[in-house]
Amino acid sequence: MQKSLDKNSQMECPRHGDQRPAFICRHLQHGEELGFHQPDAPPMADWPFQNAWCDKCDRVLMQEGEWNERSEGFADIIAICEGCFEEVKQRNIKKL
Numbered sequence: 155m156q157k158s159l160d161k162n163s164q165m166e167c168p169r170h171g172d173q174r175p176a177f178i179c180r181h182l183q184h185g186e187e188l189g190f191h192q193p194d195a196p197p198m199a200d201w202p203f204q205n206a207w208c209d210k211c212d213r214v215l216m217q218e219g220e221w222n223e224r225s226e227g228f229a230d231i232i233a234i235c236e237g238c239f240e241e242v243k244q245r246n247i248k249k250l
């Protein structure tokens with residue numbers, strides 16, 4: 155992940171304006187109902203960014219046991235704004 159950001163980092167979204175960045179796997183970006191997984195641990199003070207990944211990435215993560223080269227390579231994490239993150243979340247959470 156892009157740890158060169160600091161906790162006050164912002165990005166400018168063409169639709170939502172200045173926002174904090176959030177991180178998702180590439181599959182979620184345009185996907186629908188792919189599942190939406192977030193870390194169990196709350197965001198840390200020095201890394202307060204949201205992140206999420208889909209069912210497929212979660213399976214790779216379970217196999218690998220951690221975020222490593224393989225699981226991160228599969229997820230191919232991208233940065234989006236927090237507004238977009240909410241939209242992606244609504245679109246990818248599986249409806250019961």
Ligand SMILES: [Zn+2]
Pocket residue numbers: 179180181182207208209210211212229
């Ligand atoms: Zn994914």
Ligand SMILES: [Zn+2]
Pocket residue numbers: 167168169170171234235236237238239
């Ligand atoms: Zn946005």
